[in-house]
Amino acid sequence: MALTIDVLTLFPRMLDGFLGESILGKGISSGALAVKVHDLREWTTDRHRTADDRPFGGGAGMVMKPEPVFAAIEQLQTPGCRRIYLTPDGVPFSARLAAELSRETHLILLSGHYEGIDQRIRDGVIDQEISIGDYVLTNGTLAAAVVIDALARFIPGVLGEEKSLTHESFASKLLDFPQYTRPAEFRGMSVPEVLLSGNHAEIEKWRHARQVEKTQKVRPDLLQ
Ligand SMILES: C[S@@+](CC[C@H](N)C(=O)[O-])C[C@H]1O[C@@H](n2cnc3c(N)ncnc32)[C@H](O)[C@@H]1O
Structure with a gap:
């Protein structure tokens, strides 16, 4: 219901x-x-x-x-x-x-x-x-x-992509990873190379590392 x-x-x-x-x-x-x-x-x-x-x-x-x-x-x-x-x-x-x-x-x-x-x-x-x-x-x-x-956001059907919930801040003990979209270069700032590589395993690894880094810096309490 x-x-x-x-x-x-x-x-x-x-x-x-x-x-x-x-x-x-x-x-x-x-x-x-x-x-x-x-x-x-x-x-x-x-x-x-x-x-x-x-x-x-x-x-x-x-x-x-x-x-x-x-x-x-x-x-x-x-x-x-x-x-x-x-x-x-x-x-x-x-x-x-x-x-x-x-x-x-x-x-x-x-x-x-x-x-x-x-x-x-x-x-x-x-x-x-x-x-x-x-x-x-x-x-x-x-x-x-x-x-x-x-x-x-937790009610099935409300968010377009259910899986977009899984990596989000607080879904685990980690905060979310940084996101980028086009253009790949903007005002001298480049999108990290790995995200353009198409190598999904490397992308996952990079994203996880950024999540840990961010959480340690901003919300170390979540990791305890
Ligand atoms: C000015 S506040 C009352 C504060 C109360 N005298 C106190 O010090 O706990 C008026 C109303 O705002 C709401 N409210 C204010 N801050 C809130 C918060 N952090 N979380 C949830 N509701 C809040 C509550 O419904 C509350 O009855």
């Missing part, structure tokens, strides 16, 4: 262009996955469509209220779906987690705003909390987009 993703956000229009473009856009129109973006204010009940309030205990900023979020998730959830909150204090997102999520059939991605969300939402209707990195965004909509984009 194809994967369905429901995104809950206060800024649904942030995803307008993103979902229609490029490989992801094609994946969605081919039916490999479905992404539905919902405005959380649809589940507010007052005239002002209030989704946030001041924090108990004081402090700066606003906190997202539990009522609209509970109502939205309870309406959208299906048996076995995974309900995810994007948050800087969640578990780090990774290629491995992206691959794992791509095998689900239904995900709900909740984007926070302001100072975050009422803890009772996290305790009551969230299964997993994911961070896309050690920095703080103004809201979680872009984080949801990052998760969707990364997991979509």
